[in-house]
Amino acid sequence: YIESLPLTNTPEVFGLHPNAEIGYYTKSARDMWEQLIELQPQSAEATGGMSRDEYIDNTAHDIIKRIPQQYDVDKVWKKFGGEAISPTSVVLLQELDRFNRLTITMSKSLSTLRRALKGEVGMSNELDELSR
16 A cells, blocks of 8 residues: 555645645756856856956955945044034944944955965855855
8 A cells, every 4th residue: 555655745735735846846946056056167268267266366355455444433432422422423433333343344254265265274154155
């Protein structure tokens, strides 16, 4: 009796619409193609003779050069705040602090990515995602 049962279950067995299987297979095929494309060697022709790693390194270097300098929050606080600080000044100081942390994170991440591309440090999942 067991051998007469189908090897795979239909969506109806789980209370799903028969077309649910189509969506599943479509997503599976799309995922498979994305993974196959990632496995393809990167062409040097598309980047003017540069390898993928060289292209990523140059792009990271250009972005690092364009990251603006950090704001001196203490200087801004003295200029706008002092003792009678307004709510708008508080928001300004908070946003400047967040901006400074963002630029530090960007700079560190891109610098670490460049070092990983050179083989100086290991390539983590985060750096691999950043390089895509």
